[in-house]
Amino acid sequence: MKKDYNTVVEVSLLKEKNYLLDLCTKGRVQSSLHQCFTIKELKKIVSHPQMNKELYKQAILSLYQSKNFESMEEQLIMMNKYFCYQEFKVIKEELFQKICERGITINEYCVLRHLVDFNNISFECFIEYLHSQYMISDLDCAKICLLEDESHLAYEYLKQLDDCNDETILDLLNTSDYISLKRHYSQKRKEYILLPTH
Secondary structure, three states: OOOOOOOOOOOOHHHHHHHHHHHOOOHHHHHHHHOOOOHHHHHHHHOOHHHHHHHHHHHHHHHHOOOOHHHHHHHHHHHHHHOOOHHHHHHHHHHHHHHHHOOOOHHHHHHHOOOOOOOOOOHHHHHHHHHHHOOOOHHHHHHHHHHOOOHHHHHHHHHOOOOOOOHHHHHOOOHHHHHHHHHHHHHHHHHHOOOOOO
16 A cells, blocks of 8 residues: 555556456467566567557456456556556546545545546645535544645544544644644533533
8 A cells, every 4th residue: 555645656567567457368479478577678579559559458357357446446556557548547537426415534535546637736735625525524534634644634523522532643742732632522522521510
């Protein structure tokens, strides 16, 4: 899995080669790929228009046959490296909509981040869009922010809660944010205490 939305995915030559070999339907392409010993050689072969188109067709079939979000994420990581067809952009937009309609948790989000061009939208705007448009809870937004190493944003979403009993989440914050949130939740609890009537 990609470390975070800003990190370029490092994939080994062997993994890339095996991915492309699995897509091959023609012996000639397989033979060319087997002779690659560097990423540069691999990219040169895959950039050949006819080979690229053939591999792309198979990659789309593999994407649609993904059995779970983890395999779909792996497919998208590889596809984003090698294919930039307009049709692929449209497929990614459609896939984004379908995933969002079913509800977004961490698993779904790990796929979504490979469907978004973060050169055109900041992470902060993107998470706010998901929060407002698809009603993702403040806690889930905080989890996503922490996954992406955006702890300052996670803090802001956690502050919207009346309380957070998930110490695992809170432990991922820096000490001052942790203490600040604990104080904030304590104040909230005091506000909800009903005074006895006489």
